[in-house]
Amino acid sequence: MDIKPSAVTDPQGQQQPALKRFPTLDNRELVKTSFWISQIFMILATVAGVYLAAQEGLSQAITFDSLTNQQNNYYLRHALYDEVADNVDEIDNYVAVIVTKAAHERKNFRPIMATFVWDNMRYSPHTLETPSSILSQTRRFYMKSADIVDKVERGFYGAAYGGKLLSALTEQMRQTTLPMLKQSYTELKQTLRENDIEVE
Template sequence: MTLRAIMTGSALKGRLNQLDHRELRSSAYWLTNALMIVATVLGVFLAARVGLQQAIVFDEINGLKQSYNLQSTLADELAENLEVLRHYNTNYLSRALPQQELLLNNPGISHFVWDTMKASPQTLETPGYFLNEVQRFYRTTERIIQGREQQRYGASQAGKLLTEQLDHMEQQVLPRLRGNIQNIGRTLAGYDVVVAEEAPRAP
């Protein structure tokens, strides 16, 4: 070892000895640093927890909005189809008309929303009661109309069967569906989320 290295080492040792090490031996020093570490870890944990809660709430609100929109459009489509079928029943199905005239005036109701729902994951958020009732209604009315067109049902019989279906949907199912939509709207209002109001119906 050279003389210069020895002198440098001695100088460094002398400077270290001159430093005040009393703070490192103080319990307050270690306690303060330990508290700072705990506070940092706790802060990160709480921030992550709040972030997770916010993400959960956001997903819930988003799901409710999608359910609201989906069920609202389903209710509107169903209400329109009920009006079309009521008119068709009164003017064609329940009257003793030739088969050709019945075929020419088939109501051809819309299933756009209903068909779209088959590909939407949000459909399963709709209560099964409504899904089953709407599916049964469309299937039954199609069977009644085809039966009348193919002369398997008489005019009065077909008219009576279709009237029963229409009354059930108008008096039982549709009001309950509208009520469910209103409940979702109130839940969203609790989150200060404003949903689009129903468009006014034409007179």
């Protein structure tokens, strides 16, 4: 059943359809100062909340990235320490052997130097985060020890003299480089532990 709007009569006596009346809006709140102040504070609170949330998220991301890098550096330095310590022992064993062997036999006792970690560090993005003094001393150890061993085998150095040079080299590594390297990865381990990250 359709409901038609009631008709109204105009001054000439003719009936005209009634106009629909729309509800009127109460705009009194819009002119009040308190309304606008509350809206401004809401906008400011929203902007501040978004800003603080973004800052906290960025801070957490930076902290996570830093701890991940430190963890990777810990494993890299620890592995390098183990490898260099083994190589120092290998050189010392070589020195003890060559003084008892004839010149033509010394090539048979060439020290087997492990360089897996050292060789692969060139591909690691964390290598240059290792203190430069440690990297320089390790590089010199590998370079000088290889040179001395080669000269001993060729007879350019005698076994006693070559052994003396190698012993001085390994002593320097034991007294300086290895302790520095151990302290370096130990400090990283402590920092990670303080952030509830256990490494071994």
